[in-house]
Amino acid sequence: MPLKQRLVFTLMMCIGMGSIMSWLGMVTSTGLSATVMHQFWLQVLPTIAFAYVFNLLIATNLAALAIKLGTRRLTDTVAIMKRAQTIRGWVMIVVMCLTMSTRALIMTGALYQMTPLQFGLGFIESLIMALIVRDFFVKPVTRRLTASLAN
Template sequence: MPLKQRLTFTLIMCIGMGSIMSLLGMVTSSGWSNALVHQFAASVVPTIVFAFIFNLLIASNIAAALIKFGTRNLTDNQAIIHRASTIRGWAMILVMCFTMSTRALVMNGVLFKMTPVQFGLEFLESLIMALIVRDFFVKPIARKITAPLAVARN
C-alpha cells in the first residue's frame, strides 16, 4: 500500500475505532446520558490523535518487526504477502486494543484498583468489541475510501 493510502487508511481507522470504541466503552460503563455526550465530545479528539500518533510511531513498528520475524523462512512472494497481511492485522488490533483500553483504564483511575483477572476480562471484552467494530464497520469503510487512492496511483 502506498504511503498516502496507508496514512489515509490509518487515519480513517483511528477516527472510526477511536470514536466508536470510546463511545461504546463509555456507554457500557455508565449508561447513556447528557453528561456522557459532553464527556465523549471532550475526549474523542485527543483519543483519536493519541491513537494515530501511537499507531504511526509504535504499533506499526511492532507489526513490521513481527512481519519480518514471521516471514523470515518464506520464499514465495504470495505466501509472504498473505502472511504479512495476517500478521499486520492481528498485531495492530492486539497492540492498539491493549494500549487504548489500558489508556482508558488509567485515565478513568481504575487500572490500579483492578485484579489481573479483572484486567484480563476487561481487555478481552475490549478486544471482542474492537474486532466486531473493525471488521464489520470501520475497515470496510476505510477500504472503500482509500481504494480510489490506489487507482489514482496506477
C-alpha cells in the first residue's frame, strides 16, 4: 500500500476504532446517559489524535520489528507476505488496545485502584471487543473507503 493510502487507512481505522471503542468503554462502565455522551464528545477527538500519532510513531515500528523477527527464516515471498499480514494485524490490535485501554484507565484514575488480575481481565475484555469491532465493522468499511480513494 502506498504511503498516502496507508496514512489515510490508518486515520480511518483510528477514527473508527477510537470512537467506537471509547463509546463502548464508557457505556459499559457507567451506562448510557447524557453525561456519558457529553464526556464522549469532549474526549473523542483527543483520543483519535493520540491513537493516530501513537500508531504512526510506536505501533507501526513495533509491528515492523515483529515482522522482521517473525519472517527472518522464510524465503518464499508469498509465505512472507501472509505471515507479515498476520503479525501486523495481531501486533497492531494488541499494542493499540493495551495502550488505549491503559490510557483510559489512567485518565479516569481507575488504573491505580485495580489489581493486576483486574487489569488483565479488563484488557482481555477490551481486546475481544476490539477484535469484534475491527473485524466486523471498522476494517471492512475502511478498506472500501480506502480502495475508492485509490481509484
